[in-house]
Amino acid sequence: MNAKPTHTFTNHDVAEHLRLIATLKEIKGEGRFHWLAFRNAADVIDNLPEDVNDIAAAGTLTDLPGVGKGVAEVIEQFLATGDSELAGKLRSQVPVTLVELTEVPGLGAKKVARLWRELGITTLAELKAAAEAHRIRELKGFGAKTEENILKGVALLEQRRHARTPLGVARPQALGLIQALREALPADAITAIEPAGSLRRWKETVGDLDILAITPDPAQVMAAFQQLPQVEEVLLGGETKTRVRLHGGLECDLRVVEPRHWGTALQYFTGSKAHNIELRELALKQGWSLSEYGLKATGKGDAPAGEERFFETEEALYAFLGLDWIPPEMRENRGEIALAQTHALPHLLTRDDILGELHGHSDWSDGRVSIEAMAEAAIARGYRYWLLSDHSVGLGVTGGVDGEKLAEQRKIVDALNAQWAREGVDFRLLLGVELEILADGSLALPDDVLARLDVVVASIHSSLRQDRETITERCLKAIRNPHVDILGHPTSRLLGKRPPTEIDMERVLQACAETGTVVEINAHPWRLDLNDVHARRAVDLGCKIAISTDAHRLTDMDYLIYGVGVARRAWLTPDDVINTRPVDAMLALLKKN
DNA sequence: GCCGTTTTCGGCCCGACTGTTTTCAGTCG
Numbered sequence: 001m002n003a004k005p006t007h008t009f010t011n012h013d014v015a016e017h018l019r020l021i022a023t024l025k026e027i028k029g030e031g032r033f034h035w036l037a038f039r040n041a042a043d044v045i046d047n048l049p050e051d052v053n054d055i056a057a058a059g060t061l062t063d064l065p066g067v068g069k070g071v072a073e074v075i076e077q078f079l080a081t082g083d084s085e086l087a088g089k090l091r092s093q094v095p096v097t098l099v100e101l102t103e104v105p106g107l108g109a110k111k112v113a114r115l116w117r118e119l120g121i122t123t124l125a126e127l128k129a130a131a132e133a134h135r136i137r138e139l140k141g142f143g144a145k146t147e148e149n150i151l152k153g154v155a156l157l158e159q160r161r162h163a164r165t166p167l168g169v170a171r172p173q174a175l176g177l178i179q180a181l182r183e184a185l186p187a188d189a190i191t192a193i194e195p196a197g198s199l200r201r202w203k204e205t206v207g208d209l210d211i212l213a214i215t216p217d218p219a220q221v222m223a224a225f226q227q228l229p230q231v232e233e234v235l236l237g238g239e240t241k242t243r244v245r246l247h248g249g250l251e252c253d254l255r256v257v258e259p260r261h262w263g264t265a266l267q268y269f270t271g272s273k274a275h276n277i278e279l280r281e282l283a284l285k286q287g288w289s290l291s292e293y294g295l296k297a298t299g300k301g302d303a304p305a306g307e308e309r310f311f312e313t314e315e316a317l318y319a320f321l322g323l324d325w326i327p328p329e330m331r332e333n334r335g336e337i338a339l340a341q342t343h344a345l346p347h348l349l350t351r352d353d354i355l356g357e358l359h360g361h362s363d364w365s366d367g368r369v370s371i372e373a374m375a376e377a378a379i380a381r382g383y384r385y386w387l388l389s390d391h392s393v394g395l396g397v398t399g400g401v402d403g404e405k406l407a408e409q410r411k412i413v414d415a416l417n418a419q420w421a422r423e424g425v426d427f428r429l430l431l432g433v434e435l436e437i438l439a440d441g442s443l444a445l446p447d448d449v450l451a452r453l454d455v456v457v458a459s460i461h462s463s464l465r466q467d468r469e470t471i472t473e474r475c476l477k478a479i480r481n482p483h484v485d486i487l488g489h490p491t492s493r494l495l496g497k498r499p500p501t502e503i504d505m506e507r508v509l510q511a512c513a514e515t516g517t518v519v520e521i522n523a524h525p526w527r528l529d530l531n532d533v534h535a536r537r538a539v540d541l542g543c544k545i546a547i548s549t550d551a552h553r554l555t556d557m558d559y560l561i562y563g564v565g566v567a568r569r570a571w572l573t574p575d576d577v578i579n580t581r582p583v584d585a586m587l588a589l590l591k592k593n
Numbered sequence: 594g595c596c597g598t599t600t601t602c603g604g605c606c607c608g609a610c611t612g613t614t615t616t617c618a619g620t621c622g
Contacts, residue, residue, distance in 0.1 A: 030594095033605060037594035068595050106611085108620050141619090145612060197622090210622085238610055253622085255609090268607090273622070280606040285598070291607050300599090 008468060008504075009079055011045050011052045017078045017087065018042035018071065023099050024090040026109035027116070041071045043274050047334050049537045051506045053079055095122040104153035106146070114139065128154045164205035165250050166495045168525020168562060173250060174199055174209045177230060181213075184224045190215050192262065196269035197253075201328045202565030204528045205495060209252035210269050218256040225254050261293050263311030267318075268292035274333035275326075282337065283321055295320070329568035349567050353574040354560060355582065356385035359434065359457050359488060359520060359548035364409065365390035365400050368553040371412055375429045377554045379420075385428040385583040387548075388413065389457050394436035394444030401433060403449040410452070428583045430454040434488060439463040441477035443484075450483035455590060457520065459488030460501070468502040475503060479511045485590040486546050487512060489522040489529040497526070505534050513542040516592045518578055523549045523563025524556070535570035544589060545577045 022038035044066045045052055055061055056079050061072040077084040101112045101124065115121040118139055121130055130136050131147045131154075174195045182190060190213055194200070197210030215221045222242050226234050235251065236243040242254045257265040268276060269292065283290040287301015288309070295317075299305025311317040315325045323340035327348055330336040339345045361367030362374050371388055378386035388409065391400040401409065413431045420427050432455035436444035439462060443450075450456050458478045466474065478484050490508060491500030512519050519538045522529045527550070530538060535545060547563040549556050567577060574580040578589050 034594055036605080040595085066595065070594055106620070110619060141613065143613060149612090208622090236610060241609055243610095269622090271622085273606095276622095277606055284606080289607075293608085 008053060009082065011048050014052050014075055014078055015042040015046040017084065018045065018074065020096075020099060021074065021084070021087050021090060023102055023109065024087070024094045024096070027098050027102070027113045028090065028094050029113060037066065037068075038071065038074075040066045043333075045075075047274070047332055047533070049334075049533050049540060054506065097123050100124055100157075101127060104150060104157060106149045106153055111142075124154055124157065159249075163496065164207050166205050166525055167199065167203065167528075167565070168559070170206045170209060170250060171195075171199060173230070173246065173248075174211065174252070177209070177228065177246075177252060178211060180228050180230065181221070181225055184228065185221065189217060189220060189224075191259065194266060196266060197271060200270045201272065201331060202562075202569055204531060204566070209250060211252065211254045212262075212266055212269050213254065213256050214259050214262060215256050221256055222254070257292070260310040260312060263313045263315075263317045264290070264294050265292045267314045270328050270331065272332050275331035275337070278333050278337050279321070286321065288321075327568060329565060330571060332569070346571050346573050349564060349572050349574050349577055349580070351561055351564050353577070353580040354383075354547060354564070356383045356387075356428075356579050356586070357548040357551070357557070357560070358387040358430075358432075358455055358486060358546045358579055359389050359522070360386060360551040360557075361390050361434070362388060364405065365434075366552060371409070371429075372416060373554065374551065375416060375427070377551075377557060379425065379427050381557055384426055385430055385586070387430040387432045387455050387457075389432040389434045389455070392433050392435045392444045394438055395461050400436070400444075403445065406431070406433060406449060406453065430583070432456055432485075434459055435478075435484065436461065437474060437478040439466070439474070441474035443478060443481060447481070447483055450481075453483075454587065455485050456483050457486040457488040458484040460492050464492050464498070464501050466501070468504055471501050472504040472507055475508055476511050479508065479515055479517045482592050484517060485592075486518045486520050488520045489527050489550070490519065490534070491529050491531075493529055494526045495528065500529070505537070509534070509538045509541050509543055512538065516544075516590075518544045518546050518590065521545055521547045521563045521566050523547055523559045523561075523566070525559055525562045528562060528566050530566070530570075532566050532569035535566060535572065539570065539572060539576045545572060546579055547577055548579070 018038045019042045022035040025035035044064055052075065056076055061067050061075055062069065074084040074086050098112050098116055101107055102109055119130055119135060121127050127150060131150045134147065136142050136147045136150065137144050178193050193211065193213040195209065196212045198206045199209060213221060218240060222237065225242055226237065226244060230246045231244045232247045233245045235245055240256050243251060245251050255269060280290045283295060287298050287303060288295040289298050294311065295309040297303035297305055297307040309320065318325045323337065324343055324345050326336050326340050326345065360374060362371040363369055375386055393400040393402045410431055413429050416429050432453050433445065435456050435458045437458050437460045438444055460475065479487060491503055493500035509519065519530060521535055538545060547567055549559040549563065551557050578586050
């Protein structure tokens with residue numbers, strides 16, 4: 001057991017500890033359901049909107065699905081000490097370095113256990129050496145091909161090419177692949193083709209791409225897919241399923257199905273895995289076994305065993321099981337199936353509900369184009385308002401605006417608004433600022449300057465490594481300022497580049513709810529900050545949300561769809577989001593408590 | 594280890610593909 005904890009552990013830390021236990025148990029050879037329970041519990045904790053520390057403090061851990069006495073005890077120990085007795089015991093029985101070996105593609109717990117017991121392999125380096133010395137093929141059930149795959153897998157791991165890819169990178173690639181495949185084939189070769197998987201669920205990062213297609217000639221489509229210029233290597237090629245690695249490292253699965261299977265197949269390949277398992281268990285209770293091909297009667301329900309049902313649409317499948325169609329963004333097994341059963345699913349926000357944006361820059365700070373050009377781009381997108389919020393002074397790298405420059409901006413904004421009014425354009429350019437929250441929590445501009453602005457967005461850009469208490473208090477000071485309307489990108493993370501600050505999101509969101517401070521979902525695909533789980537929590541606590549792209553150039557406004565994706569994953573309705581409202585109603589909501 | 598519309602025991606989602614076999618276990622999603 002480790003000594004005292006140095007910081008509070010997050011839900012994700014807890015989930016990773018449970019996954020470690022699961023993998024060690026699996027390698028050790030414990031029964032499938034003993035370790036599966038820990039992995040299931042890890043998924044539940046990872047998807048939790050509440051802070052697991054609060055649940056543990058309230059003593060209600062075992063109320064969580066999949067968390068019983070055993071798992072709860074491990075969680076409690078981990079939160080208190082950063083470790084658990086069970087994990088310690090397992091580490092004394094199984095070398096913990098074996099966990100890394102299970103990350104080699106093609107190697108699972110069973111093979112890793114045999115490599116360890118029969119060849120004494122415990123590390124990636126030893127694995128590589130054994131494969132190179134052809135010692136692995138001497139084991140029964142292992143061969144030359146396995147050795148080859150192990151070496152390739154180790155090389156991949158060493159290059160860290162298995163990291164998840166931001167949705168903003170993956171989505172254009174998937175759409176590009178689909179277009180390229182269509183162009184490579186005759187017009188009638190593909191009847192339908194859709195991206196599925198976490199991409200269709202708008203998850204902030206994706207592990208790989210899943211594309212589903214209907215075609216009268218699977219072999220032709222599979223061959224064309226393997227020959228696309230984007231493809232670096234074909235990893236697996238069957239009659240209905242092909243996996244390739246694209247240049248850049250992202251992997252992509254293509255599956256082809258018959259039209260009558262489309263509904264179940266699209267549902268299955270969209271996931272999430274947890275949602276699918278829940279759905280299959282629900283089907284089983286009704287006497288049906290669900291697969292990507294359809295439903296087959298088990299004989300334990302009303303239909304005779306073996307009877308099959310097929311569904312050309314997802315809607316028909318969900319309806320057959322007594323459910324409303326569930327938007328893909330909600331399919332994470334966070335309670336959506338129960339809501340669909342009672343016809344109580346929320347009416348999710350859509351892109352078209354957004355009437356304007358409340359965070360954007362011009363060339364007065366680090367934006368690339370003029371105030372007028374940004375506003376014209378907003379008008380061209382059908383927006384009815386747009387907030388000019390250049391960086392304030394206090395952020396060294398961009399210069400930034402002060403009281404004097406804001407007064408100049410006001411004149412420009414007034415003149416532009418007057419011009420649009422004369423022309424009959426239904427659009428308001430709002431003047432604000434992205435106000436720097438300084439390292440000590442003071443604000444970079446005085447109250448009298450802030451009072452003259454339409455909207456103030458306050459954000460943190462510096463001293464991002466402050467400890468949890470310091471950065472939380474710093475942020476709370478800004479939230480309590482009556483002129484701060486919106487808290488911008490609350491954790492300052494950049495996906496894959498910079499971790500979130502250690503900020504105590506629960507306290508921050510509570511303070512936002514108390515003061516009436518709106519919380520931003522920054523739609524830039526490298527930020528997506530708030531994330532889906534925190535956005536859900538914010539609304540549960542009574543916060544209102546603003547979704548903006550933080551545009552620095554004209555095309556950045558295209559990123560809005562990613563912010564809407566986060567909002568939909570957080571089950572947000574138009575009412576939860578302030579920039580779904582006409583400008584005056586929106587501004588009225590910014591009055592603080 | 595967890596759980597209950599078969600509730601305190603006896604189950605626990607389903608199928609494609611690969612590699613090594615010769616009927617299947619392991620891995621993956």
